[in-house]
Amino acid sequence: MRGRWRARGRRGTRGTREAFVRGLLGPQNRHLWFWIFVGPFVLGLTLFTYVPLAWSVYLSFFDAHNTVSPTxxxxxxxxxxxxxxxxxxxxxxxxxxxxxxxxxxxxxxSLALALMVNRLRWAQAFFRSVFFLPVACSYVVAALIWKMSIFNGVRFGLANTVLDWFGADQIAWLSTTDPPWYWLVIVTVRLWLQAGFYMVLFLAGLQRISPRLYEAAAVDGARPGWQVFRHITFPQLRATSVAVVLLLVINAFQAFDEFYNLLSDSRGYPPYARPPLVYLYYTALGQGQNLGLGSAGAVILALIIAVVTVVQARWFGLGRKED
Known part of the structure; x- marks a missing residue:
């Protein structure tokens, strides 16, 4: 009797295992190629993203000076x-x-660029590619170009050359704190790098607007230009605008490359204009190498990003069905 139950148990376990494998691979192994192509990326994402994130949360509860295995x-x-x-x-x-x-x-x-490119009757693809091209540039490379060519020192650089043409005093852009001219350098490099990406998002939103709306507005006597933009174009871009604002805020939280490469030098990083990631970098990898404090700061920053994103999404009604 016991032998029968054991045999049935083995058959049941084998049947369950075979059913699991069939469900994983799908009928006629249709899911096999999906796992072949996606599996390595899932494995890499787990090993290099989720495991470090979980370990960072773990470290935040320990005194981790110069070690990743604290006690x-x-x-x-x-x-x-x-x-x-x-x-x-x-x-x-x-x-x-x-x-x-x-x-x-x-x-x-980005919205202005999208509106201009969308109105073009010729070479639209060319100008779309030209404005989008900076997105492919590295943040590090762009920051070094801004620092060494455009806003370089006091006596050199394109910006000071232009000021000299007009007889204006030259400026130490990255070291002047009163007024804080370094913000001009940081904002312009980020603006050049990311405006093309959000322009493409707005272009996609503009192309989804039905031409019948503009025809109906023209019949009703709406003036082309600001009136049409205010009452038709801008309201129709609401979903795209919400997505753009959310992405911009999240990316601003993650700012690091331009700040670090523009403001740091052989003497280190100045005490001003330190975004959260730069501060956490020096906390976790600086002289003290306090990985516990750095991990705690990273968790706090992640929670702030999550809360801000959820609040913005609820405020703007992201995902809500439009009337």
Whole structure:
């Protein structure tokens, strides 16, 4: 009797295993190629993204000086230390200032470019490609070009050459804090790098607007230009605008390359204009190498990004059915 039950158990286990494999591969192994192509990317995403993220959360609860395998559990002390650190809260203020500059500037420029390109009757693909091309440029390379060619020092650089033509005083763009001219350098390089990407998003939104709306507006006597844009084009771009603003805010939180490569030198990073990621970089990988504090700051920053994204999505009604 026991032998029969064991045989049935083995057959049941084997049948369950075979059913799982059939479900995984699909009928006639149709899912096999899906796993062949997607499997390596899923494995890489797990190993190089999700595992480090989980380990970072783990480190945030430990005293991790110069080690990634700590044993001294400190609970929420790292989080309290980060929230009570004036340098960290100051980096969040830097982010707010950067967001106040870059979000409206990028939104307005990318929308203006999209409107101009969309109205072109010839060479539209050429100009779309020209404006989109900077997106393919590395942030590091663009920052170095801005720093060494356009806003280089006091006596050199394109910007100071132009000022000299008009008889104006030359400016140390990256070291002058009163007024803070470095914001002009940081914002313009980010604006040049990302405006083309959001222009393409707005172009896609513009091409989804039915021409019948403009025809009906013309019949009703709407004037082409600002009146049509205000009452037809802009309302129809609501979903695209919400997505663009959300992406711009999230990308502003993640700003690092342009700040670090523009403002740091052989003496280190200056005490001003430190966004959160630059501060966390020096906390976790600087002289102290406090990976516990750095991980706690990264978790706090991730939570802030998540909360801000959810609040913005609910405020703008993202995902809500339009009337």
């Amino acid at each position: 001294d559990f400190v609970g929420f002390d790292n989080y309290a230390a980060m929230l009570g650190d004036d340098a960290f809260t100051g980096s969040l203020v830097t982010f707010l200032v950067f967001t106040a500059f870059i979000v409206p500037a990028t939104y307005a420029l």
